[in-house]
Amino acid sequence: MTPQVSQVPSFSVISGAQVHQVLDGAEDEVVSTVEAAYRLHGEARTVNPDSYFLRFPDRPSSRIIALPASVGGDVDVHGIKWISSFPENVATGLPRASAVLVLNDAANGYPFACLESSIISAARTAASAALAADRISRARGTRPTRVGFFGTGLIARYLHTYLAATGFAFDAVGVHDLSAEHAEGFTGYLRRAAGDGVEVTVYDKPEDLIRSSDLVVFATVAGEPHVSDPGWFTHNPLVLHVSLRDLAPEVILTAWNAVDDIDHCLKAGTSPHLAEQLTGSREFLAGTLYDVLTGAITPPADRPVVFSPFGLGVLDLAVAKYVYDRVRDTGELHTVPGFFHELKRYG
Known part of the structure; x- marks a missing residue:
C-alpha cells in the first residue's frame, strides 16, 4: 500500500x-x-x-x-x-x-x-516582569509610584514600555548606570516617553536609587552580585531582578522571593542559586509566579519582595x-x- x-x-x-x-x-x-x-x-x-x-x-x-x-x-x-x-x-x-x-x-x-x-526576547522579558509587577503589587495592596532602573539598555526601555502598558503611572523615575553616556541617553528616552510631568533623576550612587524607589528594576549585564546591603531595602520595595545576578545572597535571604521556575532559576550562579549554596536549602523561596497567579501564595507588604525570572x-x-x-x-x-x-x- x-x-x-x-x-x-x-x-x-x-x-x-x-x-x-x-x-x-x-x-x-x-x-x-x-x-x-x-x-x-x-x-x-x-x-x-x-x-x-x-x-x-x-x-x-x-x-x-x-x-x-x-x-x-x-x-x-x-x-x-x-x-x-x-x-x-x-x-x-x-x-x-x-x-x-x-x-x-x-x-x-x-x-x-x-x-x-x-x-x-525583549518583549517576552518585559511582559513577564510587568505581569509579575502587576499581580504582586495588586496582592500587596499597594501600587508603586516611584521606579528606579538599574541598567539602561534595550531591556530597560522595553520594561518601561510594558510597565506603562500594564497600568503603572510613575510620579518619579530614577536611573543608575555605570556609563554616564548610557544613563543620559535613557533619561532622554524617559522624558520623551513619560512627558514633562514626570521627574527623572540620575543617581550616581546605587544606594540612593534603591532607597528612593518602591519599584526597583535590575536590567544589567552583571556577572556577579554588586548590591550586598539589605539595609538599602528596609522600605520594602518590589524588586524585578531581571538580570538575575545583581543581588548578594544576604539581600535575597532577607526578602520574600518568587521565581518563574525554581529548577531553572537556581543554577548557573544566579543570586538565588548563590543563596541556596550558602544556606543549603531552598526554604527562602516562597514559590513561583504561577503560584502568585493562582493565589497559592501571597506576597507580603511588610518585607522586600524580589521576583527573579530566569526567562523561559x-x-x-x-x-x-x-x-x-x-x-x-x-x-x-x-x-x-x-x-x-x-x-x-x-x-
Missing part, C-alpha cells in the same frame, strides 16, 4: 521589521500571551529543558545560548531560540544581543518559520507563535520556495 503523501511543508522568514510591526502597540496582548504560557507551564503542559551555553575561552563575557522548548494548549508548537550576548558590541554601536527563533510543527516536527528574535523558552515560543499567526493572517509571510528538497524516500 502506497503511503499518502503529505503536502510539502512551507518555510517562512519573518524579519525584525515585521516582528516590530506586530508587537508595537500590542503590549496588552503580549502580556496576556505570556500569562497564558506561564499557566500552561504551571500545569505541566510545556517542555522546557535546560538552556545550553556556548562560551568562548578568549571572550569570557560573551556567550550564545540555545533555548529549546515546547508549548501545548492553543499554542501547540515546538522550537528553539538561539540568542547571543556580546557586551562588547555596545562600544561599536551594535546592540548587545541578537537572536533568531525557529518554530517547528507539533505534528510532523518540520520547521515552518524562522523569526528575528531579539525583539521577541516557552515564553519565546508563545510570543513567536503570536507574531507568526498575525503575519500569516495579513498575507505577508515571506516563504522560501523549495526550502525542503529531498522529500521522496527513494528519490
Whole structure:
C-alpha cells in the first residue's frame, strides 16, 4: 500500500521589521500571551529543558545560548531560540544581543518559520516582569509610584514600555548606570516617553536609587552580585531582578522571593542559586509566579519582595507563535520556495 503523501511543508522568514510591526502597540496582548504560557507551564503542559551555553575561552563575557522548548494548549508548537550576548558590541554601536527563533510543527516536527528574535526576547522579558509587577503589587495592596532602573539598555526601555502598558503611572523615575553616556541617553528616552510631568533623576550612587524607589528594576549585564546591603531595602520595595545576578545572597535571604521556575532559576550562579549554596536549602523561596497567579501564595507588604525570572523558552515560543499567526493572517509571510528538497524516500 502506497503511503499518502503529505503536502510539502512551507518555510517562512519573518524579519525584525515585521516582528516590530506586530508587537508595537500590542503590549496588552503580549502580556496576556505570556500569562497564558506561564499557566500552561504551571500545569505541566510545556517542555522546557535546560538552556545550553556556548562560551568562548578568549571572550569570557560573551556567550550564545540555545533555548529549546515546547508549548501545548492553543499554542501547540515546538522550537528553539538561539540568542547571543556580546557586551562588547555596545562600544561599536551594535546592540548587545541578537537572536533568531525557529518554530517547528507539533505534528510532523518540520520547521515552518524562522523569526528575528531579539525583539521577541525583549518583549517576552518585559511582559513577564510587568505581569509579575502587576499581580504582586495588586496582592500587596499597594501600587508603586516611584521606579528606579538599574541598567539602561534595550531591556530597560522595553520594561518601561510594558510597565506603562500594564497600568503603572510613575510620579518619579530614577536611573543608575555605570556609563554616564548610557544613563543620559535613557533619561532622554524617559522624558520623551513619560512627558514633562514626570521627574527623572540620575543617581550616581546605587544606594540612593534603591532607597528612593518602591519599584526597583535590575536590567544589567552583571556577572556577579554588586548590591550586598539589605539595609538599602528596609522600605520594602518590589524588586524585578531581571538580570538575575545583581543581588548578594544576604539581600535575597532577607526578602520574600518568587521565581518563574525554581529548577531553572537556581543554577548557573544566579543570586538565588548563590543563596541556596550558602544556606543549603531552598526554604527562602516562597514559590513561583504561577503560584502568585493562582493565589497559592501571597506576597507580603511588610518585607522586600524580589521576583527573579530566569526567562523561559516557552515564553519565546508563545510570543513567536503570536507574531507568526498575525503575519500569516495579513498575507505577508515571506516563504522560501523549495526550502525542503529531498522529500521522496527513494528519490
